[in-house]
Amino acid sequence: MRVALFITCFNDTLFPQTGRAMVSLLERLGCDIDFPEAQTCCGQMHTNTGYRDRGLTLARRFERVFADADLVVSPSSSCVAFLRENGAGLDGRLLELTEFLVDRLGLEDVGATFPHxxxxxxxxxxxxxxxxxxxxxxxxxxxxxxxxxxxxxxxxxxxxxxxxxxxxxxxxxxxxxxxxxxxxxxxxxxxxxxxxxxxxxxxxxxxxxxxxxxxxxxxxxxxxx
Structure with missing residues (x-):
């Protein structure tokens, strides 16, 4: 299965380890990964701060960047929720990570080990x-x-x-x-x-x-x- 990663600006800037973990996990599960380098902020921050027009402009840009993706997976439920609420859910092709793993791949055991x-x-x-x-x-x-x-x-x-x-x-x-x-x-x-x-x-x-x-x-x- 081929998936495109939407890592989000927040993760890319402050939590790059999350993006790397996404790649390791999904490749281990047999997915082929795309990472469109043109991706930017989804617009959530702008909209929540009162700059709705600018936020929606970024949501429309997200749609263009990921228009050709079969599925888009993100580690941020807040960004996915914002995009879906504002008509940029790519007709059901935009998924939060746990939705993708459980609903699309049908998995609960992903082969992880974490003794803590x-x-x-x-x-x-x-x-x-x-x-x-x-x-x-x-x-x-x-x-x-x-x-x-x-x-x-x-x-x-x-x-x-x-x-x-x-x-x-x-x-x-x-x-x-x-x-x-x-x-x-x-x-x-x-x-x-x-x-x-x-x-x-x-x-x-x-x-x-x-x-x-x-x-x-x-x-x-x-x-x-």
Missing amino acids: KVTLHPTCHSVRLMAIGDRPRRLLEHVRGIDLVELDDADVCCGFGGTFAVKNADTSMAMLSDKLRDLLNSGAEVCTAADNSCLLHIGGALKHQRAGVRVMHLAEILAAT
Whole structure:
């Protein structure tokens, strides 16, 4: 199966390891990978900040760049949700990673091994806008050696929300404090999610507190052998 990767500007700039993990994982599963180098920001950030016209211009550009792709797979449920909401879902050909693995490839066991204690933060976009459901958990449950532990109030927002964390910093930090309390109480070594945006927010606070807990995108765990 041939797939094109939409890595997103956020991952490309701040989390290149997630893109590399995507390539390793999908090639291991027999996929042929394309990476259109003309891809840019999808426009979500602009639209969320109030520059809707500029955001939609970038969404239309995304459609042109990936127009000939059989399937487009992305490690960002927030970007996929934005594009679908704004008519750039490529007629069902744009998929978030766990959708692709579970629904299109029919897999839950992707051959991963990760002998660490892990907890899952279900991000707001994946839960509320994408209706990803339990796909990430089902994939994690089949990872060899993993100790998957529950996160209290897992479906409560971490406080990131893109520019929300900048415009409403006090509220954002209060929400983040609650999330960190639940995360540390879980005893996990690693916090994972389907969006690096939330992990940036959570991970920054963990580093500031020297908590000894890492954050990793789900793709990195699924790529691990």
